[in-house]
Amino acid sequence: MASEIRHIVFDIGKVLIHYDPSLPYRRLIPDDAERAWFFANVCTHDWNIEQDRGRNWDDAEALLIADHPGREEHIRAFRKHWHEMVPHPYDGSVAIMERLIDEGRDVTMLTNFASDTFREAQQRFAFLNRPRGVTVSGDIGLIKPDAAIYHRHADTFGLDPDATLFIDDTAVNVSGARDAGWGAAIHFTGADRLKEDLHRYGIEA
Numbered sequence: 001m002a003s004e005i006r007h008i009v010f011d012i013g014k015v016l017i018h019y020d021p022s023l024p025y026r027r028l029i030p031d032d033a034e035r036a037w038f039f040a041n042v043c044t045h046d047w048n049i050e051q052d053r054g055r056n057w058d059d060a061e062a063l064l065i066a067d068h069p070g071r072e073e074h075i076r077a078f079r080k081h082w083h084e085m086v087p088h089p090y091d092g093s094v095a096i097m098e099r100l101i102d103e104g105r106d107v108t109m110l111t112n113f114a115s116d117t118f119r120e121a122q123q124r125f126a127f128l129n130r131p132r133g134v135t136v137s138g139d140i141g142l143i144k145p146d147a148a149i150y151h152r153h154a155d156t157f158g159l160d161p162d163a164t165l166f167i168d169d170t171a172v173n174v175s176g177a178r179d180a181g182w183g184a185a186i187h188f189t190g191a192d193r194l195k196e197d198l199h200r201y202g203i204e205a
Contacts, residue, residue, distance in 0.1 A: 005184060005201050007159045009177075010097055010131070011144075011168040012111040012118075015188045017089050017125055021048070024081035028074060042068050043078050051114040054141040082117055083124075092191025094127050096198070096205040101130055105203075109134040110153045110166070112143050112173075133157055144168070145176025154182075165201060167194065 013019040021043070022035065029035040039045075042064055051060055057079045064075045101107050109131050111118065115138035122128045135153040142149040154161050165184040166177040177185040186197045198205045 004163055005165045005203060006163040007106045007108070007157075007165070008100055008203070009153065009159075009164060009166045009182075010093075010107065010109045011166075011170075011173065011188070012109055012113065012121070012128065013086075014169040015090065015167060016094055016097065016109075016127070017086050017121065019086050021078070021085050023087065024077065024084040025074075028077055028081070038071070038074060042071055043075060048078075049112070049143060051117075052112040052137045053143050054115070054138045057114075057116070079117075083120065086121060086124075089125055089127070090191065093188070093194060096191060096194060098127060098130060099205055100203070106159075107131045108153070108157050108159075110144070110149070111135070112137045114138040144170075144173040145179075147176065147180045150177055150180035150182060165198075165203075 010016060022039070025035050025038070029038055047060065047064065051057065061075055061079070065072045068075065097107060109128070111134065113121070113136050115136060118136045118138065128134075133156070135149065135156060137143040137149060140149070140152060142152060153159070154164065161181045162183040164182045165186065166174065166182050167186045167188050168174050168177070169188045171187055174185040174187045184201055186194065188194055195205050
């Protein structure tokens with residue numbers, strides 16, 4: 001455990017705002033089996049993560065439409081209906097982050113997010129503008145859990161890695177922060193547990 005935490009870094013999706021790509025598709029592809037096939041074979045996680053790495057949506061859509069021309073409408077729906085995939089904030093964890101900021105803690109954000117959809121999220125959720133800054137994967141062409149993105153974030157914001165605590169909902173990203181030399185990393189599962197975990201590091205929220 002780091003002896004003193006001076007920097008706190010939040011992930012965004014599934015930590016501060018809800019994200020579920022299936023939400024609009026429950027309407028667009030009502031059949032459960034067909035919808036599962038679509039996400040397993042067309043708009044897959046691996047396809048979507050490349051937008052987080054910086055690929056633009058026109059190229060991303062064209063790639064899939066070339067292989068699945070009969071699915072063009074559903075492919076284009078991913079970006080078109082993205083706003084439905086992020087329906088609400090997680091009020092508990094947002095309140096924790098805002099209390100830490102109000103107390104004068106150094107809070108930044110590090111997220112795997114496409115550039116354009118992140119700016120859309122900032123417009124919708126004002127609290128995403130409150131931390132000192134953010135590293136967006138789509139802006140820099142790096143994604144978690146690559147060690148380079150943690151190093152870039154620390155360099156950009158002048159963080160002492162050993163005094164930095166990272167909060168993320170994905171275990172491999174938590175491990176990535178530790179492997180990159182950050183002093184502490186928390187696997188987020190809910191606001192109540194986050195309070196307990198922060199307390200273990202001497203941080204009351």
